[in-house]
Amino acid sequence: MTLSLGTMLGVARTSTKTRRPRGHIRRRGGSFQVLVYAGVDPLTGKDHYLTESTRDEREAQKILTRLLGQVDEQRNPRTKATLGAALDAWLRTHEAEETTLDGYRGYVRRTIEPALGTVSLAKITPQLLEEFYADLRRCRHRCRDGSPSVDHRTTVEHDCHTVRHKRRPGRPGRAPHDCATAGCVVVACPPHRCTPMAASSIRQVHWILSAALAAAVRWEWIRSNPADNAKKPKQRAPQPEPPSPAEAARIVAAAWEQDAEWGALVWLVMVTGMRRAEVVALRWSDVDLDEGMLAIRRNYVRSASRGIEKDTKTHQMRRISLDAETVTMLAEHWARCDEQLLAIDVQPTEQTFLFSYQPARDAPADPSAVTHRYGRMCTSLGIDSHLHALRHYSATELLTAGVDLRTVAGRLGHGGGGATTLRVYAAWVGESDRRASEILGSRMKRPGPAAP
The missing domain is CATH 1.10.443.10 (Intergrase catalytic core)
Structure with a gap:
């Protein structure tokens, strides 16, 4: 069978169209944009491309080679979804008690989403997470150094400086009076003061981010979990302060x-x-x-x-x-x-x-x-x-009185056979141990010559 030239050209065109280019560089004004095909976005069902831009044509070639390598080694993100979308999906699917989920939602709403909610999953890196934790250690509201701000007493629209007038019993309305004499209270939103977030709260934030990103890995939105390589916030030793x-x-x-x-x-x-x-x-x-x-x-x-x-x-x-x-x-x-x-x-x-x-x-x-x-x-x-602190008081009094660790753990409802009790009340366990040594020493007579 002999094919005509037109037929052969048609076959060639068809085969060329069906073959998708893995990546290319296109010029846009004074810059070069690199695009590399990275599969189908599992969230939207559309083609997903890795993109970067540069003004140097040689640098564009290097970027193209690097992005192709990421796709070949499956190190590239598979979606353009943001961290906020991943958090929302994780909260919808995570199995936990309602009160626990309410706590997670509070951390997401107040702390995580305002800072990282709009950031693409592809741009979440260990460095970004560690810088975020450092900001929280400095100020829980992540304020900017030197910029004046106000700690508002409510989230609804309000007047930052108001006077709460005292009224005489049975007299509605604002009767004319001297505020100083009547003792009216001036309520004002104070200037912002940086308050560091507690270390335990920062660890909770890290756990939420790690769990949401781990879910994104399972769903094949991203290839790896950046929170795994981020340095975890330190967990300080518990310091209970019971009343005397x-x-x-x-x-x-x-x-x-x-x-x-x-x-x-x-x-x-x-x-x-x-x-x-x-x-x-x-x-x-x-x-x-x-x-x-x-x-x-x-x-x-x-x-x-x-x-x-x-x-x-x-x-x-x-x-x-x-x-x-x-x-x-x-x-x-x-x-x-x-x-x-x-x-x-x-x-x-x-x-x-x-x-x-x-x-x-x-x-x-x-x-x-x-x-x-x-x-x-x-x-x-x-x-x-x-x-x-009354719970701490009960535990420390029992331990210093010589009650064994397992009994104290059972009364407190600690799991792990006393491991939690030992971690929290280690100082008081040491005091109980010293008393135990005195008891044993007083019941034994040391052999040998009498002491002078």
Whole structure:
């Protein structure tokens, strides 16, 4: 069979069109743009090109060779998606509890997206991440050195300098008065002051970025995870600051002076070392006064303005022994709860919450309200403390009294057989060890001549 010249030229044209050029250089004004085909974008389904520009024609040839090498070695990104798109996709698919996801979304919204959300995945490098962490160590808002700014008290549109006028009882409206005499409060947005982000928060930011970029690798958006090679923020050793025994005594006394239920809550946290979410989730079905035992089965947390009951932090139930004084205190608290409920014609049940702000006691006390109330009480006493410090107090007092590490870990609900307890309370474990050495030394008689 003989083909005509026209037919042969047509076949040649067809074969030439079907063969895609791997890369080329085109001139655009006074610069040279390098384009290298890198496959199909898995996110958009369109052709994906690696592009760079230069004004030097020789440099353009070098760029073309480098980009072709990246494609051959599969080191190139496969999409033009931004880091923000990767974070959104990861948050939609990541499996975790709702409260945990809310925390991740907060870090993404406040810290990561304003800084890196619009950056292409192809431009995320270990150096870029480490510079980002350095900025957060200097100022959590990543302000610019020397540039004046303001720390606004709210995110909505507002007047940065306002006066909150005091009004006489029963008098609506702004009656003429002297603000100085009436004690009106001037509210102003203060000038910005750099506040470094905590090391633990920066590590959390790093973990979120690493997890989102790892998902992008699994989805074949990028070839490698730049967070793997970035230097992780340092994890400082925990430094618990429990109140002293004298301060603890003052705190408990002040709590009982406010009201009996508040005193019972503070006392129970101090002697058991429970977490805030665990103590507000307690129901009377968890208390065995006859056996002197307390079962910790759940947490109560707030997420997106709604309450959630869930498992404990370690997803394990634990039982704590109660001393005789605490059993008596809880029995008295049970009697007060019964009296309160019967006064409003509500029958007490085992599902009634130990600590509640509702008359029917059918909802737990708000965790944030408990924290704020404790903070105000300590401030009025001149003690710098927070509610979680009572947990530290319980742990350190037990360890310095010689209680073994595993028992303390069990009461606190620490996992790992005491590894977490040892890491957090290493200084107090050392004190317990010194006391143990004195006990052994006092019980042994050293052989040999008597000491002069």
